Amino acid sequence: MSDIIAIDGLSKTYESGFTALRDVNLHIRKGEIFALLGPNGAGKTTLISIVCGIVNPGPGTVLVDGCDIRRDYRAARSRIGLVPQELSTDAFETVWATVNFSRGLFGKPADPAYVEKVLRDLSLWDKRKDKIMALSGGMKRRVMIAKALAHEPAILFLDEPTAGVDVELRRDMWNLVRGLRERGVTIILTTHYIEEAEEMADRVGVISGGEIILVEHTRTLMEKLGRKELRLQLAAPLEAIPAGLSDLNLVLEGDGHELVYGFDARHDQADVAGLLRRLGEQGIEFRDLRTRESSLEDIFVDLVHNRRTGD
Numbered sequence: 001m002s003d004i005i006a007i008d009g010l011s012k013t014y015e016s017g018f019t020a021l022r023d024v025n026l027h028i029r030k031g032e033i034f035a036l037l038g039p040n041g042a043g044k045t046t047l048i049s050i051v052c053g054i055v056n057p058g059p060g061t062v063l064v065d066g067c068d069i070r071r072d073y074r075a076a077r078s079r080i081g082l083v084p085q086e087l088s089t090d091a092f093e094t095v096w097a098t099v100n101f102s103r104g105l106f107g108k109p110a111d112p113a114y115v116e117k118v119l120r121d122l123s124l125w126d127k128r129k130d131k132i133m134a135l136s137g138g139m140k141r142r143v144m145i146a147k148a149l150a151h152e153p154a155i156l157f158l159d160e161p162t163a164g165v166d167v168e169l170r171r172d173m174w175n176l177v178r179g180l181r182e183r184g185v186t187i188i189l190t191t192h193y194i195e196e197a198e199e200m201a202d203r204v205g206v207i208s209g210g211e212i213i214l215v216e217h218t219r220t221l222m223e224k225l226g227r228k229e230l231r232l233q234l235a236a237p238l239e240a241i242p243a244g245l246s247d248l249n250l251v252l253e254g255d256g257h258e259l260v261y262g263f264d265a266r267h268d269q270a271d272v273a274g275l276l277r278r279l280g281e282q283g284i285e286f287r288d289l290r291t292r293e294s295s296l297e298d299i300f301v302d303l304v305h306n307r308r309t310g311d
């Protein structure tokens, strides 16, 4: 896959003197779903806003489908649809007029059939004659997406697309994102719902303190950094881990009722059978056992935390 966005050596210091991005290098591949994860204030919106031409870039280069965002601003911008975090649209216009106007802004000829399809995909067709101000918050968000798609962009940025939206809209949103990807649209999203990134994204990038600290295939990341856990519900509570088992990575939880064995997903041949045998030798019985793999959320929290504490 070729790169549709190439960010190299990008930094950004706001007029206040605050440096929001430091030497960011990030290449997004054509047709992928890329999730940008980071704690509040990490620089996600700043990065997206620079690529979309809303915030002035600092040093470094950004190419969008080969177009330099400074030298070739209009061409670069025309490749992009942006669904911002905040709703911003002309409240007095109808849905139909708003979406068609957005298309016109990019110099695209009118295409009512295309706009109809976008509105239908977003369950907005019945609302096309309604004024935006008369719509519910969820419907307004759908309009923001329709606006972003109006000029048939090759790249769609979704900044916190599902923050505060209901389950139905979330589901529609992800169906839409999958449909767009099938048509070759590249999707970059920021999200606080890490399980969504885990489910949706081909690759994830983690940003913290204005620096990209990791970019990885979602699955590889889970395999590389994920941990597995075996949880045993004990028949009788233990006060402490028996000395004979102290060489194992065991933790007691639930007032001594639960024994947790943690091991690296990389070595998933970890000796579970050996552990169970040794428990038997110690006379420790259990009623139930469960395994759990760490989620992307666990991995993310570890990464950002380690970065902050310098581990």
Ligand SMILES: Nc1ncnc2c1ncn2[C@@H]1O[C@H](COP(=O)(O)OP(=O)(O)OP(=O)(O)O)[C@@H](O)[C@H]1O
Binding pocket: 014, 015, 016, 018, 019, 020, 038, 039, 040, 041, 042, 043, 044, 045, 046, 047
């Ligand atoms: N116009 C500005 N002037 C000065 N500082 C700014 C400006 N815009 C953003 N910042 C600062 O830059 C940092 C990064 O902000 P940004 O909005 O990019 O983070 P974010 O990762 O999108 O966070 P969130 O998840 O909270 O939306 C923050 O500390 C913010 O206060």
